[in-house]
Amino acid sequence: MSSLAFGYRKSQLIKMSKILVVDDERGIQRALKGVLEDEGFAVETVASGEECLKLLEHETFSCILLDIWLPGIDGIETFERIKASYPDVVVLMISGHGTIETAVRATKLGAFDFIEKPLHLEKTVQSVRNALQQAQLKLESQQLRSNELVNECKIIGDSAPMRALRQQINVAAPTNGRVLIYGESGTGKELVAQSLHTQSLRNSNPFIAMNCAAVPEELIESELFGHIKGAFTGAYQNKRGKFELADTGTLFLDEVADMSLKMQAKVLRVLEEQSFEPVGSSNSITVDVRIIAATNKRLDEEIEKGNFRTDLFYRLNVIPFQIPSLRQHMEDIAQLVEHFNQIHCRKNKLQNKKFTDDAIDIMQNYDWPGNVRQLSSVVERVVIMNQKTRIEAEDIPVGKSEQILPNIHYNYDSYREANEAYEKEFITRKLIELQGNITRTAETIGIDRSYLYRRMKALGISSKQNGS
Ligand SMILES: Nc1ncnc2c1ncn2[C@@H]1O[C@H](COP(=O)(O)OP(=O)(O)OP(=O)(O)O)[C@@H](O)[C@H]1O
Ligand SMILES: [Mg+2]
Structure with missing residues (x-):
């Protein structure tokens, strides 16, 4: 069943345009079949909702013309069952005298339109054409969306x-x-x-x-x-x-x-x-x-x-x-930033931002321990947090010491390892900021100089952090 429903999404099937007429009046079946076949459609006819549903299990139609008054299950119920299993098929209700209200209700439930008896054959053909055209448009916009998805799966970078x-x-x-x-x-x-x-x-x-x-x-x-x-x-x-x-x-x-x-x-x-x-x-x-x-x-x-x-x-x-680390293809950063700019702006319904050369420069001078994934989250954060369109160097959070911390890779199994990795990064950065001066670093971070010295030894941090 579900594979049939999927079949409706394929454009060739829409172009083949097979049409099913569901009406128990032989005269109507014959008339519709004749006029639609003259238009180049392939047409089949059945006389009840049950037969229609049975046929749909094996065959795919682009459009179904469905009478409301039918013996057995009526047109509305048939319509609801069709929608449940084959949501993409286009249904046109055929309404007789006294069933117009029902037909209107069906269009609210998702029927494309309704045509009234006695049938005006020319108008009917026109309605079928409209319906198929709409279905084609819907299909194309679905394809466009799936192309956007394909774009997200593209491997960016000319390095x-x-x-x-x-x-x-x-x-x-x-x-x-x-x-x-x-x-x-x-x-x-x-x-x-x-x-x-x-x-x-x-x-x-x-x-x-x-x-x-x-x-x-x-x-x-x-x-x-x-x-x-x-x-x-x-x-x-x-x-x-x-x-x-x-x-x-x-x-x-x-x-x-x-x-x-x-x-x-x-x-x-x-x-x-x-x-x-x-x-x-x-x-x-x-x-x-x-x-x-x-x-x-x-x-x-x-x-x-x-x-x-x-x-x-x-x-x-x-x-x-x-796969190379991002550090090994830094020349792709500008392209990657633009790629993520588009993706995240679209996702968050924002207008695309413009990253200035200086902003890109900052990103090219950072070492991205979390690689492309980290770059993507930084771009996402920047496009969401900045309401202005132009993104300048100072809007980029990386490189500023307080922002680097969250980038420690969470690859540690034990608390101790994770803790030490954090401690090492913290001390190293403070030492760099203070040109390797241990006394001032100890003061700044509020621990004893001798304790800092012991921790540096234990963590293998060299005291030659002179900021260069
Ligand atoms: N060259 C690239 N071009 C475009 N997008 C990329 C590129 N490399 C990675 N990405 C994007 O970066 C994010 C992270 O990539 P992915 O999940 O494939 O990495 P991973 O190596 O599997 O990471 P992890 O080891 O954390 O599981 C994804 O959103 C992916 O689409
Ligand atoms: Mg992965």
């Missing part, structure tokens, strides 16, 4: 590293080769995974993303392979797993280095056998899934530490991609 990346994507995308994407946090790993999918032969099939770090140990199998109703406490319904959802498409295993060893063993088995059993079922399901994985950790180190299986690594790492 050598970004051009090389796009080139690599072009080569790898149409194959079924497994890609393992490396890159610091916020560099665009997921975006690259999506592009690989969109440019592949699987692009009309699903792209399913799974965050491997976020799966609780006891749900691993159910998440990956699904389960059948009653398989365990809480399994109230059958549930399809990620591998089944991604069948014929792409499964994106994000943060793959953070997979538990148990999950690694399960994934490895599917990769070897291309099949699995849902939890509680003995029926094996065979799938055709392309795997793309991503990580911001070094897998060789994880393997060394015993956190990652070598055999799984070799299976995933067929085509390795290294």
Whole structure:
């Protein structure tokens, strides 16, 4: 059913313009069929709401002419059922004497229009043409919106590293080769995974993303392979797993280095056998899934530490991609800023801002530990918080000491590590501000000089922070 409904969105179907006439009067069926066929439409006729709904299960129509008075379920009820299952199909009600009020009500419920009996055939043809034209316009505006979405998925940047990346994507995308994407946090790993999918032969099939770090140990199998109703406490319904959802498409295993060893063993088995059993079922399901994985950790180190299986690594790492950090393609900043300016202004219903050269300059002199994602949030914050159109250097929050703090990468597992990272950044920055003068720094931040000295030693901070 739902795939039929989707069918209405495809423009070729609208152009083919198949029309269904639902009326129990043979004379009307014949007259409408004749005049519409003369106009080049393909026309089918049925005599009841039930027949109409049955036919819609197998066939797609661009426009339905629906009589209000029908034997069995009436036109209004038929109309409501059509709308529920095929929201995009255009319906014109046919109203007889005494049913005009009902027809008006139907247009309020979403029928395109109504035509009155006795039918004026010329006018009827005109109404059908109008209806189809409107549907076409609606479709085009939907396509425009989806193009905007495509734009958000575009990889921006003309720097050598970004051009090389796009080139690599072009080569790898149409194959079924497994890609393992490396890159610091916020560099665009997921975006690259999506592009690989969109440019592949699987692009009309699903792209399913799974965050491997976020799966609780006891749900691993159910998440990956699904389960059948009653398989365990809480399994109230059958549930399809990620591998089944991604069948014929792409499964994106994000943060793959953070997979538990148990999950690694399960994934490895599917990769070897291309099949699995849902939890509680003995029926094996065979799938055709392309795997793309991503990580911001070094897998060789994880393997060394015993956190990652070598055999799984070799299976995933067929085509390795290294996404450069933003620091490695700073020349793209102006373009990226303009790109995010457009995206965030549109999202927040604001007029596009103009970033001055000085503003861009500030951003080009910052080191972006959170990479493109951080740049995107800074631009979003700036366009929202500034009501004026021109964005100047002083409107850019980065580079000012109190604003850098939130950018510490939240990649720490323990409180202690996170705390130390924060402390280190804080002390280092204060030292830079005060030209490496330990006594003044201690005074300024309100701790004892000897304590500051001990902390610097413990955190490995050199005292030569002379501000340059
Ligand atoms: N070259 C680029 N052009 C346009 N947008 C980009 C580019 N790189 C990243 N982005 C955007 O930056 C944001 C972060 O990218 P993404 O989520 O793909 O990064 P990630 O590497 O998966 O990050 P994390 O490690 O934090 O999960 C997204 O909104 C993405 O669209
Ligand atoms: Mg990501």
